[in-house]
Amino acid sequence: MTAHLFGPNRQKVGYDDQEWSVWILGMDDLHDKSSLAEALEFAAEHNAIFAELRLRDDSQYSPVMYAVVLHWGYAWNQAVEHSFGVDCGHPECGPCTVDRVLPKAS
Ligand SMILES: [Zn+2]
Incomplete structure (x- = not known):
């Protein structure tokens, strides 16, 4: 599978009606979160666990897992959001x- 999380042809991996969620790559699992802070905390904890699993068992058969924070279904990266002109x-x-305080005139 070839996919891009960032860039002009980035792929949506979550749902666009869910502001914050965490995608577990390797299990294809989605977890809805109510804020960025909650999503970051969840992702950080899971990535630490995945690192531990990797260090303990480097079997080529064990799945590689990452927790990725999603914003409206896309991998969240502050600089990338800004480059798209998105909040x-x-x-x-x-x-x-x-x-947010002074909405741009449309
Ligand atoms: Zn910003």
Whole structure:
């Protein structure tokens, strides 16, 4: 399987009506979260567990797993969101906060 999480032809791996979720690559599992902080915490904990599993058992048959934070179904990366001109969703992001307070005239 070839897929792109970032870039102009990035692929949606979650649901576009769910703001925050965590995708477990390797199990193809989706976990809905109510905030970026919650999603980051969940992803960080799971990635640490996956690293531990990898270190303990480097069998070529054990699946490689990663927890990826999704924003509206796409892999979340603050710089990438900004490059698309999208609100990155970070509650304390300076530029995005200004746009939330003063919505751009359409
Ligand atoms: Zn931002």
